[in-house]
Amino acid sequence: MPRVAGVDIPADKHAGIALTYLYGIGHTSAQHICDVLAIESNKQARELTEDELSRIGSYIEKNFVIEGELRRLETANIARLRKINCYRGIRHRRGLPVRGQRTRTNARTRKGKKRTVASRKGVKDIAH
Amino acid sequence: MSRSLKKGPYVDEKLLKKVLMQKDTGDREPLKTWARACMIVPDFVGHAFHVHNGRRFERVFVTEDMVGHRLGEFAPTRTFRGHGGRRRAAEEGRSTRS
Numbered sequence: 001m002p003r004v005a006g007v008d009i010p011a012d013k014h015a016g017i018a019l020t021y022l023y024g025i026g027h028t029s030a031q032h033i034c035d036v037l038a039i040e041s042n043k044q045a046r047e048l049t050e051d052e053l054s055r056i057g058s059y060i061e062k063n064f065v066i067e068g069e070l071r072r073l074e075t076a077n078i079a080r081l082r083k084i085n086c087y088r089g090i091r092h093r094r095g096l097p098v099r100g101q102r103t104r105t106n107a108r109t110r111k112g113k114k115r116t117v118a119s120r121k122g123v124k125d126i127a128h
Numbered sequence: 129m130s131r132s133l134k135k136g137p138y139v140d141e142k143l144l145k146k147v148l149m150q151k152d153t154g155d156r157e158p159l160k161t162w163a164r165a166c167m168i169v170p171d172f173v174g175h176a177f178h179v180h181n182g183r184r185f186e187r188v189f190v191t192e193d194m195v196g197h198r199l200g201e202f203a204p205t206r207t208f209r210g211h212g213g214r215r216r217a218a219e220e221g222r223s224t225r226s
């Protein structure tokens with residue numbers, strides 16, 4: 001398997017797709033990289049030459065933030081929001097959607113699995 | 129859509145004037161303001177504000193990290209005390225009766 005940008009080893013897919021296996025490289029960036037370096041994006045990744053691989057590697061190095069560094073950047077950004085006590089930071093802290101989505105229903109990705117609340121009737125019984 | 133760069137950040141002019149005035153006098157008394165949409169510019173750092181949240185004025189002390197955010201982001205407008213669980217429902221029942 002070919003290695004690009006240090007650790008990552010994309011599979012036997014087209015070059016334009018294989019590059020998206022890098023964290024921080026999506027379809028648009030992958031296509032862009034192929035275009036800029038004049039590499040056919042529908043060529044199998046295993047058929048990329050050493051030279052092409054190193055060119056991709058250095059281009060990514062220069063123009064993209066990927067993998068561990070990107071992950072660190074993301075957590076740092078969230079930590080900053082939490083620290084300054086702004087609305088977005090509060091939403092992060094409480095594990096609720098940050099960008100103004102509805103929470104009356106859905107929002108399950110942020111809120112996690114449903115926690116069922118005792119039924120209305122049950123609550124009343126206890127109150128009396 | 130984001131704001132046009134040509135216009136620059138939205139800063140409440142009266143508020144900015146007051147901040148600059150405070151800079152001259154060295155006064156750090158919190159400024160009462162309703163300008164929640166006002167962007168925090170570097171000049172605001174180290175100053176305190178009382179930002180209106182629709183009901184009260186929330187004290188906001190501006191630090192360097194806050195630059196680029198808006199004043200309203202630091203004064204929440206909603207109070208959510210959580211949904212009633214068993215215990216809470218019982219407690220609330222008591223408080224409304226008394």
